[in-house]
Amino acid sequence: MKRPTIADIARQAGVSKGAVSYALNGQPGVSESTRQRIIAIATEIGFNPNSAARALSGAPARAIGLALCRPARTLGMEPFFMELISGVEAELSAMSFALTLQVVANADDEIAVYRRWWGERRVDGVLICDLRVDDPRVPVLEELQLPAVVIGGPGHTGALAHVWSDDAAALVETMEYLAALGHRRIARVGGMPGLLHTETRTAAFDAVARRLGLAEASTIGADYSGEDGTRATRRLLSSPQRPTAIVYDNDVMAIAGLAVAQEMGLSVPGDLSIVAWDDSPLCRLVHPALTALGRDIPAYGSQSARTLLDLIAGAAPAGYQAETARLTPRGTTAPPR
Numbered sequence: 529m530k531r532p533t534i535a536d537i538a539r540q541a542g543v544s545k546g547a548v549s550y551a552l553n554g555q556p557g558v559s560e561s562t563r564q565r566i567i568a569i570a571t572e573i574g575f576n577p578n579s580a581a582r583a584l585s586g587a588p589a590r591a592i593g594l595a596l597c598r599p600a601r602t603l604g605m606e607p608f609f610m611e612l613i614s615g616v617e618a619e620l621s622a623m624s625f626a627l628t629l630q631v632v633a634n635a636d637d638e639i640a641v642y643r644r645w646w647g648e649r650r651v652d653g654v655l656i657c658d659l660r661v662d663d664p665r666v667p668v669l670e671e672l673q674l675p676a677v678v679i680g681g682p683g684h685t686g687a688l689a690h691v692w693s694d695d696a697a698a699l700v701e702t703m704e705y706l707a708a709l710g711h712r713r714i715a716r717v718g719g720m721p722g723l724l725h726t727e728t729r730t731a732a733f734d735a736v737a738r739r740l741g742l743a744e745a746s747t748i749g750a751d752y753s754g755e756d757g758t759r760a761t762r763r764l765l766s767s768p769q770r771p772t773a774i775v776y777d778n779d780v781m782a783i784a785g786l787a788v789a790q791e792m793g794l795s796v797p798g799d800l801s802i803v804a805w806d807d808s809p810l811c812r813l814v815h816p817a818l819t820a821l822g823r824d825i826p827a828y829g830s831q832s833a834r835t836l837l838d839l840i841a842g843a844a845p846a847g848y849q850a851e852t853a854r855l856t857p858r859g860t861t862a863p864p865r
Contacts, residue, residue, distance in 0.1 A: 532575040540569050591626040592616075592836055593651035595638045597658060600631050605780055606752060607808035608825060609657075612679070615829025616655065623837060625652075635660075639668050646674045652840045655679060655832055656688070659724045675839040679832050682847060684724055689845035691832045695725050696732035698821050698853040699775070702803055703736040705855060706773045710863045711801060715771035716747040717760045717781050729777065744769060750781055757781025761788040765800070772864040773801040779808050782818055786860065797862035807856060816859025823853040 534552075538545045543562065550557040551566040558566070569575075594616070596603060603609055613627070620627055628651055632638045642665070645651045653675030656665060666686040669676045678685045681692040706714055716733050719726040730747055737745035748763065750756035757776065764771055765788065776782035782804030789800050796802060796816060804811055807822025828850050835848060 532570075532573045534575075536573060537566060537569050537575060540573070541566050588840075589649055589652050590624060591628050591651050592620065592833070592840075593628045593630070593642070593645050593654040594657070595630045595632050595641045595654070597632050597634060597638055603631065605754070607779060607810060608806045611808065611825035612657075612829040612832075615826030615831075616833040618826065619830045619833035619837070625837070635664055639665055642669065642672065642674060646672050653677070653836045655836060658720075659684060659690075660722050661724055661727055663724075675836060677832050677836040677839065679828070680724055682849075685847075687845060689835055689839055689847065691828065691835055691848045691850055693823060693828070693850045694852045695728050698855070699729050699732040700736045701855055702775060702821060703733065703740065703742075705857070706775075706801065706803070706861070707740045707742065709773075709801070709861065711773040712742055713744045713769060713771045714742055714773045714775065715745065715764050716775045717750050717757060717764075717777060717785065718747045719749070719777040720751055721749045726777065733775075744771075746771075750777070752778050752781060754780050754784040757784035758788055761785035762792075765789065765792055765794065771800070773803070773861070775803045775805075777805050779804045779806045779811050779818065779820065782820075783810060783814055786814060786818070797860050798865055801862060801864070802860040803855075805853070807853075811858075819856065819858045819861040821853040821855055823851050827851075 534545050534548045538548045541548065543566070547558050547562065548566055551563040552570065596609070617627055630641055632641060642654060645654070656676055656678045659678050659680035661684055663684055666684070666688060669688060670686055676688050678688050678690040681690040703714065714737070718730060733745065733747060748760045750760050757780065761774065761784065764774060774785060776785055782802055786796060786802055789796050794800050802818060804818045804820040806825070807820035811818035811820045831848060831850060839845060
């Protein structure tokens, strides 16, 4: 079937192709009644009007936006985001909505993307990832009145809807498990400083370490990449009082850490126990299989998309607490020698 063209619209509307172009691009030269008639014909025959015409007609974009402030090379290696997006897509496809994904370099670029998307009516709402403490994106989205769901929290979300999981409780469970095995020197390779979930996990790690009397517990920041996980692990295992257990803030860094330990001649779990966040299939493919904190990440994405679609339909913003990550012991944890 031939794709509809401007000529088809002009023929049905009884106007010139120039008049159709003026109407669809929001330019002067046609009356308002003619503009609306042209837009209606374009919609009826399946012509894809550009953003200006969509804005003029008031039609929904039937798309939601997701801007990610991560290097593209790192993003492609993170199972978390791939699983999250799969859950989002499953929910959107059932409602005939599309996902518009864009990688940005920094928060300012991300805010500019939101302003452009909303001004051009490219999306009906957005999902926000990697929530920061006092995040500058929150007041901007409140000002724009752009429907938005923050994947993160609680706190620092303003009046925006949010879907969150209790990272603190999951980390406390992990630390208590390692302490019960007999570990007294526990380290953590955390995510990027400033992210709310990183700060939440750090505060929980420090608090439970004090409560359990683990004076040598410490955290090193990293960027979730295998390279940073490698560097942080070498630094920890080269120290005079090396840890007997390390908790990693994602699975990619934990796998890199396992490789470093084996490269340095350490036995896992005999000399070093390892725990990973985000129990992806990768955790079960390495040897020994990684002890990990896991949750249903596709369901997390699906709930986030469903919450946003409800907002777009007119629901009031609200918070939703998803399931807390559960610890699954496998081959990388044991009592220290």
